[in-house]
Amino acid sequence: MRILMIGDIVGRPGRRAILNSLPDLRSELNIDFVIANGENAAAGHGITKEIAKQLFTAGVDVLTMGNHVWNKKEIIDYIDKEKRIIRPANYPPGTPGLGYNIFPAKDGVLIAVVNISGRVFMQELDCPFRVVDQVLAEIGDQTNIIIVDFHAEATSEKVAMGWYLDGRVTAICGTHTHVQTADERILPKGSAYITDVGMTGPRDSVIGVTVDSVIEKFITQMPRKFEVADTDYQLNAVVIGVNPQNGLAYEIERVFNLE
Amino acid sequence: MRILMIGDIVGRPGRRAILNSLPDLRSELNIDFVIANGENAAAGHGITKEIAKQLFTAGVDVLTMGNHVWNKKEIIDYIDKEKRIIRPANYPPGTPGLGYNIFPAKDGVLIAVVNISGRVFMQELDCPFRVVDQVLAEIGDQTNIIIVDFHAEATSEKVAMGWYLDGRVTAICGTHTHVQTADERILPKGSAYITDVGMTGPRDSVIGVTVDSVIEKFITQMPRKFEVADTDYQLNAVVIGVNPQNGLAYEIERVFNLE
Amino acid sequence: MRILMIGDIVGRPGRRAILNSLPDLRSELNIDFVIANGENAAAGHGITKEIAKQLFTAGVDVLTMGNHVWNKKEIIDYIDKEKRIIRPANYPPGTPGLGYNIFPAKDGVLIAVVNISGRVFMQELDCPFRVVDQVLAEIGDQTNIIIVDFHAEATSEKVAMGWYLDGRVTAICGTHTHVQTADERILPKGSAYITDVGMTGPRDSVIGVTVDSVIEKFITQMPRKFEVADTDYQLNAVVIGVNPQNGLAYEIERVFNLE
Amino acid sequence: MRILMIGDIVGRPGRRAILNSLPDLRSELNIDFVIANGENAAAGHGITKEIAKQLFTAGVDVLTMGNHVWNKKEIIDYIDKEKRIIRPANYPPGTPGLGYNIFPAKDGVLIAVVNISGRVFMQELDCPFRVVDQVLAEIGDQTNIIIVDFHAEATSEKVAMGWYLDGRVTAICGTHTHVQTADERILPKGSAYITDVGMTGPRDSVIGVTVDSVIEKFITQMPRKFEVADTDYQLNAVVIGVNPQNGLAYEIERVFNLE
Numbered sequence A, B, C, D: 001m002r003i004l005m006i007g008d009i010v011g012r013p014g015r016r017a018i019l020n021s022l023p024d025l026r027s028e029l030n031i032d033f034v035i036a037n038g039e040n041a042a043a044g045h046g047i048t049k050e051i052a053k054q055l056f057t058a059g060v061d062v063l064t065m066g067n068h069v070w071n072k073k074e075i076i077d078y079i080d081k082e083k084r085i086i087r088p089a090n091y092p093p094g095t096p097g098l099g100y101n102i103f104p105a106k107d108g109v110l111i112a113v114v115n116i117s118g119r120v121f122m123q124e125l126d127c128p129f130r131v132v133d134q135v136l137a138e139i140g141d142q143t144n145i146i147i148v149d150f151h152a153e154a155t156s157e158k159v160a161m162g163w164y165l166d167g168r169v170t171a172i173c174g175t176h177t178h179v180q181t182a183d184e185r186i187l188p189k190g191s192a193y194i195t196d197v198g199m200t201g202p203r204d205s206v207i208g209v210t211v212d213s214v215i216e217k218f219i220t221q222m223p224r225k226f227e228v229a230d231t232d233y234q235l236n237a238v239v240i241g242v243n244p245q246n247g248l249a250y251e252i253e254r255v256f257n258l259e
């Protein structure tokens, strides 16, 4: 079984990448199941019902989110209806939506998708390590194929989570920095790991945003409206080869496609 | 001309990587000049005179630093004598040491090495963008081969610096996160860029530190002494192919060696 | 000579405090010159031309700002025309507006008003200590009455600035936390000091904002629109008694008025 | 019933303040019970068994802590034996020591003392609002006299906690900034509140530390050993007048004594 995990989809170029490239990728890479981080899909901030539907139609099976999950207000109602959108599990109890869910893939195989947020340099959420333990306990023996999207900033927190979950999940895929890392590997106990899957969005940009506006912001320290850059896209993802017997990964391979 | 830029050397495994692998790498990769980030060379924190000498002897031409530059106190005197150690240029005026320097490579070609620190999630230093402008003005036409080690945390700041310097320097190499990124490229105006060169240190670790201690720190939030992990090493670097005519890069290639 | 420094004016209740109370305060406290921090005057975020005029008409002589200075876009043009609005001096060179200015008070006495921002837990601006040195050098012997509004979060940075400027300025008045501190004093070399002047705005609020929305934000960690609370006002200020001979302070007294 | 809450005791001058002044204060202010924050009692960082005993002997009934709680390692064992030392309740489950405890005062009246840490600009602990709810549930009807030391940096978080607990506890006393605030009041539903009780330590210092070292640190951004300043002390505290019938406060008064 081969699972594709796609890095943060940013704005129109990111959606175009999915619409144009995903069908081919699915067949070329022989993909059975597609997860994509969608926290920046709507103009760089959050997601809407319409955009989510578009992405599902294009072949995404599950959308994970991150710190931008609530940017478009309609998600607050929508996320309770659309169980294929997963938000970080370490928001407080009572938060709309699900922090993980279990989905049927081909041949009735079940795949659990978990979304967790880091805390270093980020929001004040519940401890990601304790919450992921609780999520794994809840998943129990419903399935042994578990993909964790750990949406975090600091490499220390992400790498630590990789080791913490090694052998207990299928894959730990970092997201949020919008830059793909080159450290993909199978950890000693059999989990696939990458610090960051990267970004699916405009290539000639600063993590999705127009170059000039970000440079100007850094230099002037004055507020600046950030707009998604309108350039050719890059698609960043990883393919995870899964052994359905034990839920462990036999392979993780980076995808870095250009328009 | 081919320049090797080595990512943060961490502790004993990192030094072993240099001693064991650098001589072979120099010849295999046909390297003319070697820069290495040495901010974590001494037990993970800073550098000493003895360790610096060891690294120079092993074939490093220039050591750049970062936020850990002052961890070993002897550096404060030593850095004013050893002009091959470069600390972030955006420390305030009057700081010991140099923020950049110009070195002779083979055939009398001159190479400027610049070290700058980011500010996002880091220390309160001078604006890296304005300081790098000033450094480039000072370098002037002494040489057009300029390698910038941008030691920073946030991908936004690093990518922005890449675009800011594109066409004005030979290469912008990010350091500090200890995880190599997969976004190396030649930018449109000819500068080589990578968000992070990665770490040269213990592979089975959390960015250099023993796995258990970091996990325990994250979970308990209690202070924990961090020690460099004692495992096999990884060596992370990039090779930059330089056109000495215009000082631009024709190539940037990642190196990810395992012990 | 007696100078009134008023803490951050927040929204409608803050403006009402000025309109209702300032005329009486001026005469009761025998005030010669009024400075007020206006960074939150317009609905809690920034200031407009109209509101600035209203405050000047009500008896404010100079408005200082802070991290919210640019929230209302019209200020970017207006601040270059209205020299009685002072923004933090440690924004980069080229920033609109002035970081300090010198104003005539009664009997032709000149008063310099300086605005500086802290960096700890705040924006990445130029070093406040080096910038204030430069400002004092520029003021030179134009006047020895100098009031510094140090707009900062961390008590360490504010107290350090107090000691740094002791004997070199008339008063160092902290702003930004919206909570008045009880540590007002004349420092050993003659400068008046207070860590925070406090807030002039709605009393039953969380530093100006409606209580429920802030609590909900902390608990849910979801985005929440913050509105200025619509309650009775408090007016927070300090009176600084100045010896015009040497520009030092003989007195600093807190004002904490309720509607 | 009158309770004295003393702000962070810093180093030798802070301990001297307690030894010299507390006996007199107890009788002059007619105090029945004394709580003091002791997180900086040992040379500015943490507390030792010996120093804790000294403070208890001098008349402190309960010591609360904060982010510096673990600085001296011996506390880790000692805190499980000494139930009069309370550390922030929102450390993870399993942390040594107690986050609250209930103590007998005169006439058999019981007083609950709770310590909570903020999260804004601080450590990544559990949600202080949810944890305090849980602590209050556990205290239940054992006593209605409840003093909360909220050890936090941001005024927004502290003021919000005050409103959150108004009517449910006797007093919410902020600590950690080492600067006493002037906003003490009885909130509408009967709880006493102050944003920060202040510091009991060396007066001519930067929140306890020698002035020159802190200024030098801010200007040079180089590491600097911080030592507790050796100057006359200040003692910062609040007296809370409690109605034992309903556990609410009828009075809160600041204490700001100088050596």
Ligand SMILES: [Fe+2]
Pocket: A008, A039, A040, A066, A176, A177, A178
């Ligand atoms: Fe993202």
Ligand SMILES: [Fe+2]
Pocket: A039, A066, A067, A068, A151, A175, A176, A177
């Ligand atoms: Fe994100």
Ligand SMILES: [Fe+2]
Pocket: B008, B039, B040, B066, B176, B177, B178
């Ligand atoms: Fe490093």
Ligand SMILES: [Fe+2]
Pocket: B039, B066, B067, B068, B151, B175, B176, B177
């Ligand atoms: Fe670093």
Ligand SMILES: [Fe+2]
Pocket: C008, C039, C040, C066, C176, C177, C178
């Ligand atoms: Fe303000």
Ligand SMILES: [Fe+2]
Pocket: C039, C066, C067, C068, C151, C175, C176, C177
């Ligand atoms: Fe502010």
Ligand SMILES: [Fe+2]
Pocket: D008, D039, D040, D066, D176, D177, D178
């Ligand atoms: Fe403290």
Ligand SMILES: [Fe+2]
Pocket: D039, D066, D067, D068, D151, D175, D176, D177
């Ligand atoms: Fe503290």
